[in-house]
Amino acid sequence: MSLSVAEYVVRREMAxxxxxxIGPGKVKMTRPTLVAIYQIFYSVQTxxxxxxxxTQRDFTRPINNSIKTVLRCLGISENIFIRSRTYF
Structure with a gap:
């Protein structure tokens, strides 16, 4: 259920x-599905x-604008992927 809320929030903020x-298969999306959102995050490598x-954590390459947009829509910092585990 919480994932459905995330999908709703992303769609609302994007609208x-x-x-x-840019989603999977280089498709331009204005109303991404939950699966599409999940798949764009799959490309993040640390x-x-x-x-x-x-211990130092970093991205292997910069995160793309689509990921930045989704994170901003959800109100989540880009550093969520590289923060130390002690923050959790």
């Missing part, structure tokens, strides 16, 4: 701002570096 994202007692 409000007249935004388009890497973890260990240097003594310190």
């Amino acid at each position: 409000k701002n007249e935004e388009v994202i 890497i973890v570096y260990h240097a003594g007692a310190q």
